[in-house]
Amino acid sequence: xxxxxxxxxxxxxxxxxxxxxxxxxxxxxxxxxxxxxxxxxxxxxxxxxxxxxxxxxxxxxxxxxxxxxxxxxxxxxxxxxxxxxxxxxxxxxxxxxxxxxxxxxxxxxxxxxxxxxxxxxxxxxxxxxxxxxxxxxxxxxxxxxxxxxxxxxxxx
Amino acid sequence: xxxxxxxxxxxxxxxxxxxxxxxxxxxxxxxxxxxxxxxxxxxxxxxxxxxxxxxxxxxxxxxxxxxxxxxxxxxxxxxxxxxxxxxxxxxxxxxxxxxxxxxxxx
Amino acid sequence: xxxxxxxxxxxxxxxxxxxxxxxxxxxxxxxxxxxxxxxxxxxxxxxxxxxxxxxxxxxxxxxxxxxxxxxxxxxxxxxxxxxxxxxxxxxxxxxxxxxxxxxxxxxxxxxxxxxxxxxxxxxxxxxxxxxxxxxxxxxxxxxxxxxxxxxxxxxxxxxxxxxxxxxxxxxxxxxxxxxxxxxxxxxxxxxxxxxxxxxxxxxxxxxxxxxxx
Numbered sequence: 001x002x003x004x005x006x007x008x009x010x011x012x013x014x015x016x017x018x019x020x021x022x023x024x025x026x027x028x029x030x031x032x033x034x035x036x037x038x039x040x041x042x043x044x045x046x047x048x049x050x051x052x053x054x055x056x057x058x059x060x061x062x063x064x065x066x067x068x069x070x071x072x073x074x075x076x077x078x079x080x081x082x083x084x085x086x087x088x089x090x091x092x093x094x095x096x097x098x099x100x101x102x103x104x105x106x107x108x109x110x111x112x113x114x115x116x117x118x119x120x121x122x123x124x125x126x127x128x129x130x131x132x133x134x135x136x137x138x139x140x141x142x143x144x145x146x147x148x149x150x151x152x153x154x155x156x
Numbered sequence: 157x158x159x160x161x162x163x164x165x166x167x168x169x170x171x172x173x174x175x176x177x178x179x180x181x182x183x184x185x186x187x188x189x190x191x192x193x194x195x196x197x198x199x200x201x202x203x204x205x206x207x208x209x210x211x212x213x214x215x216x217x218x219x220x221x222x223x224x225x226x227x228x229x230x231x232x233x234x235x236x237x238x239x240x241x242x243x244x245x246x247x248x249x250x251x252x253x254x255x256x257x258x259x260x261x262x
Numbered sequence: 263x264x265x266x267x268x269x270x271x272x273x274x275x276x277x278x279x280x281x282x283x284x285x286x287x288x289x290x291x292x293x294x295x296x297x298x299x300x301x302x303x304x305x306x307x308x309x310x311x312x313x314x315x316x317x318x319x320x321x322x323x324x325x326x327x328x329x330x331x332x333x334x335x336x337x338x339x340x341x342x343x344x345x346x347x348x349x350x351x352x353x354x355x356x357x358x359x360x361x362x363x364x365x366x367x368x369x370x371x372x373x374x375x376x377x378x379x380x381x382x383x384x385x386x387x388x389x390x391x392x393x394x395x396x397x398x399x400x401x402x403x404x405x406x407x408x409x410x411x412x413x414x415x416x417x418x419x420x421x422x423x424x425x426x427x428x429x430x431x432x433x434x435x436x437x438x439x440x441x442x443x444x445x446x447x448x449x450x451x452x453x454x455x456x457x458x459x460x461x462x463x464x465x466x467x468x469x470x471x472x473x474x475x
Binding site: 066067068071091094095096097098099100101102103104105107108109110112113114115116117118119 | 173174177186188209212214215216217218219220221222223224225227228229230231232233234236
Binding site: 116146147148149 | 264265270403404405406408422423424438440475
């Protein structure tokens with residue numbers, strides 16, 4: 001089934017990326033990847049998650065993981081008959097995967113939400129949109145997070 | 157003291173989609189950080205944000221610890237009629253902030 | 263600094279430093295406006311540091327001198343929300359103006375002391391400021407580009423701090439970075455270094471409050 005394959009693409013891709021640039025111990029990285037899968041499942045309820053319609057805009061190279069601007073837009077006429085109900089944003093490597101869950105509706109005019117997130121480590125950011133017809137669509141992006149060269153190490 | 161800043165146009169044409177940017181001053185303590193002695197610093201974040209337009213909720217969001225400190229949320233809404241936009245933030249430890257803005261729709 | 267960080271700095275309605283500016287304006291109205299006209303503050307941050315009774319002071323210290331001597335109120339603590347907000351608000355009055363630290367025979371010795379400090383090796387890593395910021399700016403250090411280190415936007419909203427901070431905090435951060443024990447806040451060693459850095463950045467436009475990674 002295409003949908004399950006695409007869903008696996010998201011999570012397996014995430015795990016592969018985790019291996020390639022692991023700064024976390026493997027067990028922790030695996031636990032977080034699983035947390036992400038569960039969070040996605042909680043939103044979709046196990047329904048198909050298709051790639052498309054959603055555009056995730058996040059810088060590929062991040063100055064500082066403490067404040068990463070993320071914009072999610074979804075192609076939709078935003079009418080009463082056809083609109084985006086909600087947009088959910090996740091990240092793969094954080095201690096918990098949820099960033100933001102926004103509820104929209106036809107009064108939004110456009111399906112777009114922007115926020116600034118904390119991204120702990122290089123990996124995937126995933127945006128999921130639920131449409132008024134109950135379908136789920138997603139986009140994902142790989143980001144590289146850099147850290148300051150000289151850290152403050154707490155107050156002295 | 158709950159300090160916020162919201163950018164919203166003062167006027168718009170009927171049917172125009174306007175952009176709203178809402179900023180709240182909050183340290184968004186994630187609950188995952190530890191003190192130098194190893195103790196977990198408890199979570200203290202804004203959990204919910206909503207925007208009502210003449211009393212009707214037009215947008216809301218749930219925030220998680222992964223939202224950056226001094227959270228910004230930007231979204232759009234259709235300028236349907238003149239009136240008041242009310243913004244509300246609520247969070248842990250009884251945090252609450254509100255802001256209102258008037259809009260003239262021609 | 264990336265395009266996105268720059269956009270946060272340029273967002274003057276809802277950028278991360280905006281809240282500090284709003285608070286600073288509030289504090290100004292309640293504490294300072296009774297004696298000072300805000301128009302007179304234009305240019306002050308661009309020419310600071312300055313001498314006050316033969317002692318070199320930065321803007322934070324000058325604010326506190328006013329507070330304790332004129333207002334008869336307790337000084338704001340270094341890095342306190344009040345002091346950072348007020349200095350951000352004052353700094354903003356000079357935004358876009360070229361940094362114009364006054365040089366004269368009296369500030370000369372302080373500038374010399376600052377220049378020496380800039381070239382002084384320190385810490386377990388035994389590095390002097392100039393080794394990174396004059397000789398190797400633009401190159402990568404642990405994945406981050408080394409800046410020229412011009413304090414054009416202080417106090418800044420630093421993403422690393424998730425809040426506002428002064429130049430002194432940044433200098434302490436640098437000292438910790440080379441594994442040197444930082445001086446106490448307000449130490450004369452910082453003040454002369456700040457003077458040298460502002461002189462070194464002369465002519466550059468003030469960007470207070472800046473946003474930095």
